Amino acid sequence: MKELPGTNGVHARTNWRNAVAAYTDRRVLQVLALGFSSGLPLLLTYSTLSAWLSTVGVRRAAIGTFALVGTPYAFKFLWAPLMDRIPPPLPLGRRRGWGISIQILLMGAVLGLGLCNPKRNLPLMAALAVLVAFLSASQDIVIDAWRVESLNKEQQAPGAAMIQSGYRIGMLAAGAGGLFLAAYAGWFAAYATMAALLGVGLLVFLFGPEPKVVVETSDATGSGWHAIRHAFSTAVIGPFRDFMNRPLWPVILIAIFGYKMGEAMAGVMSTPLYISLKFSLPEIATASKIFGFFSIVTGSLIGGVVTTRFGIRRALILCGILQSVGNLFFVLQAVGGHRIGYLALCVTAENLTGAMAGTALITWLSSLCTPAFTATQFALLSSLASLSRTVVASSGGVLSEKIGWAPFFLLTSVVGLPALLLVLWVGPRDFRNDQRTPAL
Structure with missing residues (x-):
């Protein structure tokens, strides 16, 4: 059946409206x-x-x-x-x-x-x-x-x-x-x-209602050591075993670990950059609290709309690219020097794009959880996602000293790109909201 002229545009607007609603x-x-x-x-x-x-x-x-x-x-x-x-x-x-x-x-x-x-x-x-x-x-x-x-x-x-x-x-x-x-x-x-x-x-x-999730019950019999071993296997080993049944699960973990690595590297060294450019602590605090807070909330909400409209896989890639672009504003700050306008722009860009990517990532982690092990698996995956912030914290100072501020932040804008390629490979196969058919 032939589509009426303009139908696609109306349908797209409806989907955007539904995503916001x-x-x-x-x-x-x-x-x-x-x-x-x-x-x-x-x-x-x-x-x-x-x-x-x-x-x-x-x-x-x-x-x-x-x-x-x-x-x-x-x-x-x-x-x-x-x-x-x-x-x-x-x-x-x-x-x-x-x-x-x-x-x-x-x-x-x-x-x-x-x-x-x-x-x-x-x-x-x-x-x-x-x-x-x-x-x-x-x-x-x-x-x-x-x-x-x-x-x-x-x-x-x-x-x-x-x-x-x-x-x-x-x-x-x-x-x-x-x-x-x-x-x-x-x-x-x-x-x-x-x-x-x-x-x-x-x-x-x-x-609020209790989530309606069927929980696997223990069928262990007996007592003592056998009961303890069964309980340990179900509660602790079970979540790991369940996750490792997924195809290419090590690649998924690597992608999760690396997805926000560039943002983590930039975030760790952002304040030292500002201080080296002679910004005062009140200036940094004001920019972070005012521009940072509102840009994080705005970015989170935009990320939710984008993920709803395009699906998790596309949103991870799109928001990940924007996150990398956001780090380039640190290069602008490093080259531009002590300019309040650049500081506000840098803080806004970093927090806006980082929050968008954060929403897409949280949605992906949520989709990876099995109902019987939701608490355990999400806690583990979210800890892995934040681990890169801890791991790279010690290397950021050394790298920035050796190669300089501008090259360092340029590096942070590309270091997360391999994770995006992995997401493209192993990310969830989304369903378009307007067609309900698997996205290729």
Whole structure:
């Protein structure tokens, strides 16, 4: 049958409209609230806590040691299998039960941290900060699993965008908002307010539905060593075995590891570049908080629309290329020198394109998870995706010293291209939203 003139254009506009409208879906908006709760506790044990300790005269050496309290975030995959297999304390479903239990404890731990006096209870304060970080990392495990399992395939990209946006809004509330409250009402009021704001995510788990996912039940018989071995095999070995059944799984892991490597290299050395160009700390902070925040949220949302419209594979490639182009603005900054306009442009380009690529990547990681092992597999894959940031951090300074700023950032714009070729090879075979046929 012959198509009517202009039909393709109308259909394309409809698909774009549908991609944007996905953000108004109730379930996707719930992910925004959970992202807010996920991002809120991070700075309460990091920069906001450091500011509190500094204002009361705690020694810098002790403040620096407090940075170690964030260690649970890097190792959350170790106890993620427990949340996939062990029944939660509250019998409200596998995800809701764990989510509500953890968030109630987290609210109490944040409130307890705010009650501490750094001059008298510094060891207790450190212990509570570790507890907050542990519960926060555990909350992230449950939130990611709930998001992946609750959203359908068409909602995964908007959900990835919302989790990033909510996370940044939560960080802004705990960072700038926490400092503002502390200045006018004291530190206890600041931390008590943050504990209350965690109730935003608690409400989602209280009134939101439990994901309808069939979970493999244990058929082990007997007790003792055999039961323990079976439980370990199901909870810990099972997620790895399941993932390794995928064709070309090592190539998939390499692609995940390398996808944001260029952005990680550039991000690690961005502040040293600005300082070397004689930008003041207030100038850098203002550009990062104003232009950085809004460009990250905007980039996350645009990335969700692009991924919904074009599919995961095309979005990974398109956003990955734009991410590489975004790093070229650092070259412009290095050559242009101390110019505020260039700084704003550089921060905006880096965060906008990086957030777009981040949304596409999170959507891909979500699609790789098997329902029976969502919490464990997403925790592992997301840790692998962020590992490149740790690995390249030590090499960025040496490389930039040897080859100079402009060549270094030019290198960061191409170092991620091999990962894009791997995505082209092993990435998900998308379905076009307008044709529902496999994309070749």
